Amino acid sequence: xxxxxxxxxxxxxxxxxxxxxxxxxxxxxxxxxxxxxxxxxxxxxxxxxxxxxxxxxxxxxxxxxxxxxxxxxxxxxxxxxxxxxxxxxxxxxxxxxxxxxxxxxxxxxxxxxxxxxxxxxxxxxxxxxxxxxxxxxxxxxxxxxxxxxxxxxxxxxxxxxxxxxxxxxxxxxxxxxxxxxxxxxxxxxxxxxxxxxxxxxxxxxxxxxxxxxxxxxxxxxxxxxxxxxxxxxxxxxxxxxxxxxxxxxxxxxxxxxxxxxxxxxxxxxxxxxxxxxxxxxxxxxxxxxxxxxxxxxxxxxxxxxxxxxxxxxxxxxxxxxxxxxxxxxxxxxxxxxxxxxxxxxxxxxxxxxxxxxxxxxxxxxxxxxxxxxxxxxxxxxxxxxxxxxxxxxxxxxxxxxxxxxxxxxxxxxxxxxxxxxxxxxxxxxxxxxxxxxxxxxxxxxxxxxxxxxxxxxxxxxxxxxxxxxxxxxxxxxxxxxxxxxxxxxxxxxxxxxxxxxxxxxxxxxxxxxxxxxxxxxxxxxxxxxxxxxxxxxxxxxxxxxxxxxxxxxxxxxxxxxxxxxxxxxxxxxxxxxxxxxxxxxxxxxxxxxxxxxxxxxxxxxxxxxxxxxxxxxxxxxxxxxxxxxxxxxxxxxxxxxxxxxxxxxxxxxxxxxxxxxxxxxxxxxxxxxxxxxxxxxxxxxxxxxxxxxxxxxxxxxxxxxx
Amino acid sequence: xxxxxxxxxxxxxxxxxxxxxxxxxxxxxxxxxxxxxxxxxxxxxxxxxxxxxxxxxxxxxxxxxxxxxxxxxxxxxxxxxxxxxxxxxxxxxxxxxxxxxxxxxxxxxxxxxxxxxxxxxxxxxxxxxxxxxxxxxxxxxxxxxxxxxxxxxxxxxxxxxxxxxxxxxxxxxxxxxxxxxxx
Numbered sequence: 051x052x053x054x055x056x057x058x059x060x061x062x063x064x065x066x067x068x069x070x071x072x073x074x075x076x077x078x079x080x081x082x083x084x085x086x087x088x089x090x091x092x093x094x095x096x097x098x099x100x101x102x103x104x105x106x107x108x109x110x111x112x113x114x115x116x117x118x119x120x121x122x123x124x125x126x127x128x129x130x131x132x133x134x135x136x137x138x139x140x141x142x143x144x145x146x147x148x149x150x151x152x153x154x155x156x157x158x159x160x161x162x163x164x165x166x167x168x169x170x171x172x173x174x175x176x177x178x179x180x181x182x183x184x185x186x187x188x189x190x191x192x193x194x195x196x197x198x199x200x201x202x203x204x205x206x207x208x209x210x211x212x213x214x215x216x217x218x219x220x221x222x223x224x225x226x227x228x229x230x231x232x233x234x235x236x237x238x239x240x241x242x243x244x245x246x247x248x249x250x251x252x253x254x255x256x257x258x259x260x261x262x263x264x265x266x267x268x269x270x271x272x273x274x275x276x277x278x279x280x281x282x283x284x285x286x287x288x289x290x291x292x293x294x295x296x297x298x299x300x301x302x303x304x305x306x307x308x309x310x311x312x313x314x315x316x317x318x319x320x321x322x323x324x325x326x327x328x329x330x331x332x333x334x335x336x337x338x339x340x341x342x343x344x345x346x347x348x349x350x351x352x353x354x355x356x357x358x359x360x361x362x363x364x365x366x367x368x369x370x371x372x373x374x375x376x377x378x379x380x381x382x383x384x385x386x387x388x389x390x391x392x393x394x395x396x397x398x399x400x401x402x403x404x405x406x407x408x409x410x411x412x413x414x415x416x417x418x419x420x421x422x423x424x425x426x427x428x429x430x431x432x433x434x435x436x437x438x439x440x441x442x443x444x445x446x447x448x449x450x451x452x453x454x455x456x457x458x459x460x461x462x463x464x465x466x467x468x469x470x471x472x473x474x475x476x477x478x479x480x481x482x483x484x485x486x487x488x489x490x491x492x493x494x495x496x497x498x499x500x501x502x503x504x505x506x507x508x509x510x511x512x513x514x515x516x517x518x519x520x521x522x523x524x525x526x527x528x529x530x531x532x533x534x535x536x537x538x539x540x541x542x543x544x545x546x547x548x549x550x551x552x553x554x555x556x557x558x559x560x561x562x563x564x565x566x567x568x569x570x571x572x573x574x575x576x577x578x579x580x581x582x583x584x585x586x587x588x589x590x591x592x593x594x595x596x597x598x599x600x601x602x603x604x605x606x607x608x609x610x611x612x613x614x615x616x617x618x619x620x621x622x623x624x625x626x627x628x629x630x631x632x633x634x635x636x637x638x639x640x641x642x643x644x645x646x647x648x649x650x651x652x653x654x655x656x657x658x659x660x661x662x663x664x665x666x667x668x669x670x671x672x673x674x675x676x677x678x679x680x681x682x683x684x685x686x687x688x689x690x691x692x693x694x695x696x697x698x699x700x701x702x703x704x705x706x707x708x709x710x711x712x713x714x715x716x717x718x719x720x721x722x723x724x725x726x727x728x729x730x731x732x733x734x735x736x737x738x739x740x741x742x743x744x745x746x747x748x749x750x751x752x753x754x755x756x
Numbered sequence: 757x758x759x760x761x762x763x764x765x766x767x768x769x770x771x772x773x774x775x776x777x778x779x780x781x782x783x784x785x786x787x788x789x790x791x792x793x794x795x796x797x798x799x800x801x802x803x804x805x806x807x808x809x810x811x812x813x814x815x816x817x818x819x820x821x822x823x824x825x826x827x828x829x830x831x832x833x834x835x836x837x838x839x840x841x842x843x844x845x846x847x848x849x850x851x852x853x854x855x856x857x858x859x860x861x862x863x864x865x866x867x868x869x870x871x872x873x874x875x876x877x878x879x880x881x882x883x884x885x886x887x888x889x890x891x892x893x894x895x896x897x898x899x900x901x902x903x904x905x906x907x908x909x910x911x912x913x914x915x916x917x918x919x920x921x922x923x924x925x926x927x928x929x930x931x932x933x934x935x936x937x938x939x
Contacts, residue, residue: 135770210769276772285773294779298787318808322801326794333787340783377790468823473905474854610809612816616904621813652898654867655858666857666867728867729930 057205057527060520061134065147067421067518069127070414072155074504076119077410079162081500083112085493091640092486094671101677102166106599110177111165116402117175117265119158124410125269126154126193129216131417132276133197136213138206138525142199146192153189157182168597169239172632173254175261176230180241183231190227194220201546205525208543211292215272217546218300218553222264225557229565230257236694237687240593244698247627248315249571251635256307256565262398263303266406271299271338274366277413278342281358287344293539295337300553302330305560309380312389313609314635315624317574320564321382327560328380335373342366357432361412364440368404372397386611387462390639392482393454396447403443403496411435411503418507424514431506439499445492453485462613470616475642476669483671571628579625581753583700584746586688586714591746593691594683594739596632598675605636606645606750619646619751626754629700641672646751653721654728656744678740679732683718685711714742721745837912838883838919847917850910854902863921865930868899872921877934881922886915 089096090105097104130147134140141147160182164170170177178186197220201209209217230253233241245253279286286292308316308324343366346352352359375397379388388394419426426432460478463471472478542549568574584592595601608614610621622645627633636643651659651666658665661679663672688710696702706713718736721744725735735741800806807815837843852861858868869877878894879885890911893901902911 132770138770206769208769210772211774276770279772285775287775288777288779289774290776291779291783292774313809319802321809322798326798330790330794332790333783336783336786340780344777464820464823466823467826468820469904610813612813612820615813615817616820649895650898650900652867655898658867668853668857 055526056524058522058524059140060522062130062141062144062147063421063518063520065141065144065151066127066131066417068151069123069130070417070421072151073120073123073127073410073414074507076115076123076158077500078504080112080115080120081493081497083108083115085490085497087112088486088490088493090673091671092483092490094673097673099674099676101168101598101675104598104673104675106602107166107168107170109602110170110174110599111162113175114161114165114177115158117261118161121266121270121402121406121410122154122158124406124413125219125265125273126150127417128273128277128410128413129197129269131421132212132273133200133216136206136210136276137200137204138523139200139204142196142203146196146199150189150193150196153185153192157186157189160185164239168599170597170599171233171241171243172596172599172601172634173230173243173250174258174637176227176254176257179239180231180233180235181238183227183233186227187224187231190220190224194224198546198550204546205528207528208540209546209549210275211286211289211296212272212275214296214543214549214553215268215275217550218296218557219264219269219272221550221554222260222268222300222304222557225554225561226257226260226264229561230254234694234698236691242631242691242694242698245631245633246571246698247630247633248317248574248624249568250631250633251311251314251627252308252316252320252568253565254633255310256304256561259307259310260304262401263306266401267303267335268300270369270406270409273409273413274338274342274362277409277416278345278362278366281356281362281412281416282346282349282352284345284347284349287341287347291337291341295334295341297556298334299331299338301556301559302327302334304557305564306331306380308564309385310389310637311635312380312382312385313611314607315622315627317568320568323564325380325382325385329377332374332377335376336370339366339370339373342369357429357436358412358415360433360436361408361415364436365405365408365412368400368408368443372401372405375400386609387458388454389609390605390637391454391458392450392485393458394638396450396454399446399450400443403439403446407496408439411439414503414507418510422511422514422518423516424510427506427509427513431502435499435502435506438502439496442492442495442497442499445495446489447492449485449488449492453482453489456485457482461617462611464613464616468616470613473617475617476667479640479671480669571624574624575628576625579623579754581625581628583629583695583702584749585717586685586692586706586710587683587717587742587745588749589691589695589746590683590685590688590714591742591744591749592634594678594743595634595746600644601634601636602638603636603640603672605639605643607635608643608645614643618643623754626751629695631695631698641670644747644750648748648750648752652728653724653744653748654730656747657725657730657740660740660743675740678743679738681739682734682737683714683739683742685714685737688714717745718742721748832908832912834887834908834912834915835883837909838887838916840916843913843916844920846910847913847915847920850906850914851917854905855914858899860926860930862926863918863924864926864928865933868897869933870930871918872924872926872929873932874922874938875932875934875936880935880937883915883919886918887911890914 086103087105087108130141161178164179165177169179171179233243235241243250305327306324308320309328312321312325353363378384379397415426415432457478460472465471608618608622615621655666660675662674663670689707692702692707692710696707718741721741722736858866859871860866863871878889889899891901891903893899
C-alpha cells in the first residue's frame with residue numbers, strides 16, 4: 051500500500067449531524083404518539099373526541115414515526131458516518147446527500163399531515179397514499195445512487211461486514227416498497243391496491259415482516275458491526291460467523307412473512323413455509339447476537355463502567371430475546387394463542403425500544419461528541435437514562451405479554467359443555483385494562499430517559515464552542531492489482547456489483563416462490579362460492595372503515611380454530627374477501643372480530659354504538675365517533691371508485707358504474723328510513739357517513755350466504 | 757489471549773479488527789437442527805401425512821359438538837325455576853348486564869321492543885314463548901341467541917324477570933310493536 055501518492059479529502063460530517071438532529075426530533079414525536087396511544091387504550095376519553103388523534107389514526111402515525119422517522123433517520127446517520135470511514139471516501143455526491151436528507155424529512159411531514167386526516171391505505175407500515183409512495187421511491191433511489199456511487203469510488207478494496215448489511219437493506223427495501231405499493235389512484239389522496247383479499251394479505255405481510263427484517267434488523271446489524279467494536283474498542287469475534295449469518299439471514303428472512311397469517315384463509319402450503327422458515331431464522335439471527343456480545347469477551351468490565359457499552363449490550367441482548375421469541379411465536383400452536391393479542395405488541399416493542407432504540411442511543415452518545423469535537427456532557431446522566439429506559443422496557447414487555455397470554459387463554463376457554471367460558475368479548479378486555487396502565491407507565495419511563503438524553507446532548511453541543519469542520523483524511527487510491535490467492539468470499543468483498551447482485555438473488559428466491567403462485571388468485575377460488583361485489587354504498591362505507599383505521603383493533607378473519615368458530619361463526623374463506631381492496635384481515639383484536647358482524651344487530655344498534663359504544667356494550671374501551679354523524683358521504687366519487695374497481699377486475703356492469711351514486715343514494719334511504727322508523731331524527735340523515743358505514747357493517751359476512 | 761492471536765484476521769477497517777473464531781458448536785447445532793426440522797415438518801404436512809388446517813378444525817369442532825350433546829343431558833325443569841320467587845332477582849342481575857342496552861333499563865324498549873306492555877312480536881308472551889326467544893334469538897331482528905352464553909338456569913331466571921316487568925308502566929316507553937295479547 052505504499053504507492054506514495056495519497057488523496058487528501060474530507061468526510062461529509064455535516065450530513066451526519068443533520069440526520070442525528072432529525073433522529074432526536076422525530077424520536078420525541080414517535081415516543082409521545084406512542085404514549086398517547088397507550089393512554090387511549092387505558093382510558094378511552096384520552097382522544098378528546100377528536101378524530102385526528104383517535105386510536106385508529108394515531109396508531110399508524112406512531113408506527114410510521116417510530117419506524118421511518120426515528121429509526122430511519124438513525125440508520126441514515128449511522129450509515130453516512132460509517133460508510134465514508136469504512137470505504138475511505140467522501141459520499142459520492144453532496145447534492146444527493148442533501149436531497150436524501152430533505153426529501154426524507156418531507157416524506158415524514160407528508161405522513162404527519164395525511165395520516166391524522168385519515169388518508170391511509172390501511173396496509174401496516176405502508177399506509178401512506180400513492181403520491182407519498184412515489185416520493186419515497188424517488189428518495190430511496192437517490193440514497194441508493196449515493197451509496198453505491200460511494201462504493202464505486204472507495205479507497206478500501208474489501209467491504210467490511212457492515213457494508214454488506216447496508217447493501218442488503220437498500221436493495222431489499224426498494225423491492226419491498228415498490229411491489230407492495232402497486233396501486234391504482236382513485237383521487238389525489240386515495241388508491242386501491244392491485245392485489246385483493248388473500249393475495250393482498252400475503253404481499254402485505256411479506257412486506258410487513260420484511261420491513262422489520264430489512265428496515266429494523268439488517269441496517270441495525272450493520273450499525274452494530276461498526277459501532278460495537280468502536281465503542282468497546284475491541285475486535286469483532288468471528289469473521290466467518292459474520293459471513294454465514296449474513297447470507298443465511300438475508301436468504302431465509304424473506305420467506306417468513308406468512309407466519310402473520312397462520313390458521314387464516316391463506317393456503318396451507320404458504321402458512322407452512324412461513325412457519326418453518328421462521329424457525330430456521332433463529333440461528334442466523336443469533337449469529338449476529340454472538341458476534342456482537344462476544345466482541346466484549348475479555349473486557350466485560352466495560353459493561354460496568356461505560357453507559358455506552360451498557361446500551362449496546364442491552365440492545366444486542368434484546369435482539370437475541372426478540373429473535374428467539376419470533377420463531378417461538380411462529381410455531382402454529384403458539385401463534386394460535388398469541389396472535390391478535392398484546393403479546394405481539396410486547397414482542398415488537400422489545401425490538402423497537404430495546405434493540406433499535408437502545409442501539410440508536412448508544413450510537414448518538416458515541417457520535418455527538420465526535421462530530422462536535424467535544425466530550426459528552428455527563429456520563430452519569432447517560433447511565434441514569436440507561437436504567438430508567440431499561441425499567442420502562444421491562445414494564446412494557448412484562449405487562450403486554452401478561453395481557454396477551456391472559457386474553458388469549460380467555461378467548462379460547464371452552465367448558466365441559468362445549469360453551470365459551472367468556473362469551474362476552476368485553477369481559478376479556480376489561481380484565482387487561484389495568485395492564486394497559488402499566489404499559490403506559492413503562493412508556494412514560496422510556497420517555498423520561500429520552501428526555502435526560504435530549505438534555506445531555508443539548509449541553510454537549512452547547513459546550514462545544516469551537517467551529518466544527520469536516521474530518522480531514524488522507525488515503526491512497528485503490529490500485530488495480532488483484533490478489534490472486536484470496537478466499538472466494540474475500541474476493542467477493544472486493545466486488546461491489548457482484549455482491550449486490552447476489553444479495554438481490556438471495557432475497558428474490560423466497561419472494562418469487564411465495565408470491566407468484568397466489569397472483570392467479572382465481573386458482574384458489576371455488577367458482578360456486580364466488581361472492582357479489584360490494585354495492586356502491588357498502589364500498590363508500592368500507593372506505594370510511596379504512597379511513598378510520600378500524601382494522602387496527604378489529605380483525606375480519608375468523609381463524610380455523612374451534613374456539614373462534616364457536617365465538618364468531620364459520621371460519622373465513624378466501625372467497626369472502628376476494629374483492630377486498632385493501633384486505634382488512636387485521637392483525638390485532640382490541641375489539642372482537644367483525645368478519646360476520648352483518649345482520650347480527652339492527653342498524654339502530656350500530657347507530658347508537660358508534661355514537662357511544664358504552665350505550666350498547668357496557669365496559670367497551672372503543673372511542674366515540676361523533677364526526678360520523680356530521681360528515682357527509684361523497685356519493686359522486688363512487689362512479690370513479692367503481693370504475694377503478696372494475697378496471698382491477700371486479701365484475702361491475704357499465705350501468706352499475708354509471709349509476710353508482712344514484713344507487714348509493716337509494717341504498718342510503720332504505721337504511722335511513724329504518725332508523726327514522728325507530729325514532730331517529732336527524733337532518734339529512736341519508737347523507738351522513740354513519741349510514742354508509744352501517745351499510746358496510748351490515749354486509750360483513752353476508753355475501754357468502756346465498 | 758494467545759487464542760485470539762491465532763484467530764486474528766489481518767483485516768482492519770477504520771481501525772476495527774476482526775478475529776476469526778470458529779463457529780460455536782451449539783450454534784451450528786441449532787442451525788442445522790432447525791433446517792432439518794423444517795424440511796421434515798414441511799414434507800409431513802404438505803404430503804398429507806399430517807392433517808390440513810381444515811381437518812384440524814373439523815376434528816376440534818367434533819369434540820365441541822360431542823361436549824354440547826352430552827351437555828343436553830343436564831337440562832333442567834325450566835318452569836320450576838321460572839316460578840321460583842328468587843329467580844326474579846337473579847334474572848334482574850343478568851338483565852342488567854346483557855339485556856338493558858337494547859330493551860332499556862326498565863324494560864321500556866330502546867333498540868329492541870318494549871317488554872312491559874301487552875304487545876308481543878314473537879308469540880304471545882307466555883313463559884315458553886319468551887324462553888324460546890331468549891334461547892334461539894331472532895336473527896332477522898338482531899336479537900342474539902343466548903343459548904350458548906347463558907346456562908339453562910340463567911335463561912329461566914331472565915324469563916322470570918321479564919315476566920315480572922309486565923304492566924310496570926316505566927317512563928319513556930317505546931311504542932307498542934307486534935300483536936296485542938289480552939290477559
